[in-house]
Amino acid sequence: MNISGILSINKSGMNGLQNNMDNIANNIANSDTVGYKNRDTTFQELVNNQTTTQEANLISGTNLGLNTGVAVNGESVNFTQGSLQQTGSATDFAIQGQGFFGVYGQNGELLLTRDGSFKRDSTGQLVNASGNKVAVDATVPETNWPKGDLSVASDGSISIVNNGNSTSVGKLRMYLPQNNEDLVSVGNNNYTVTNENQLQVMTNASVKQGYLETSTVDLASSMTDMIATQRAYQMNAKALQSTDDMFEVINRLAD
Known part of the structure; x- marks a missing residue:
């Protein structure tokens, strides 16, 4: 996998996390909405990209595959009855x-x-x-x-x-x-x-x-999910910045 592939993974991760953040924010905004049903974002792993011997060590002769990111699979609604x-x-x-x-x-x-x-x-x-x-x-x-x-x-x-x-x-x-x-x-x-x-x-x-x-939104759980999603987004953003720095070094060496 080349650096462009890593950028693609970062991009898919950030897009998915942003989608999840929007969904969580919508749940929190509707925590007092009559009859509102909590919504959860579901994700799926994109197709695996097999690495080469130059990219990763082979363990016991088994090829190592890295997925090419994540995609939002859909939105599931919790239809359990509220109080x-x-x-x-x-x-x-x-x-x-x-x-x-x-x-x-x-x-x-x-x-x-x-x-x-x-x-x-x-x-x-x-x-x-x-x-x-x-x-x-x-x-x-x-x-x-x-x-x-x-x-x-x-x-x-x-x-x-x-x-x-x-x-x-x-x-x-x-x-x-x-x-x-x-x-x-x-x-x-x-x-x-x-x-x-x-x-x-x-x-x-x-x-x-x-x-x-009443709404089925658990406000405490939603706030916890929001914090976890924010941290995951920040981690992806830092990884994206590190990859961009690597590109900058490569371009300088290529000159």
């Missing part, structure tokens, strides 16, 4: 166990989220913080729901209670992907599914009204 925090708001909801709420994006596309901090807009429809309509199987159009207090049962059934009288108006629609690996983050704590044929409407979801799910 539930009581808010007392009638339009705050948390899912116990698996499942996602459905909301509709600006173009009518279905988005999935664990963030159940909803509200009713001026027309009476249930929407999220971004104003996107929540997926509801309404037996009574939301704009025609009677006045009263919103009550949601553990299975997502919605009723309006007024003066002791309860009127059933619909049900929260919740979804379960066959495989969480099919979920793709699209920002704002929302996901889409790569294969919607594998997405099913849940019939046994468990909802808690007046609660929100």
Whole structure:
């Protein structure tokens, strides 16, 4: 392996560590975001480059290979449930166990989220913080729901209670992907599914009204990862500087 190869390894390492640093910073920034799921960067080793006898000693006749760097393999999301925090708001909801709420994006596309901090807009429809309509199987159009207090049962059934009288108006629609690996983050704590044929409407979801799910980010662990990543980045930067110094010496000798 020549010096140019070493520079390439340093470059891939620094790029990967910078990507990991961005991911950790995003986790820390969302440590208080409702329903946010911690994300981890995964790496893979690039192809090995076999050394020659001039580059390294051979041990017991076995060729010594050096990998040509690392690459970001992807991002894994920790979909374990966060703790539930009581808010007392009638339009705050948390899912116990698996499942996602459905909301509709600006173009009518279905988005999935664990963030159940909803509200009713001026027309009476249930929407999220971004104003996107929540997926509801309404037996009574939301704009025609009677006045009263919103009550949601553990299975997502919605009723309006007024003066002791309860009127059933619909049900929260919740979804379960066959495989969480099919979920793709699209920002704002929302996901889409790569294969919607594998997405099913849940019939046994468990909802808690007046609660929100907290983030799964472990702030102490994230800070530790950030320090370790910073030190690894600094080490790669020093190695890159040393390699550049070697190039400078070689160029002087070549003159």
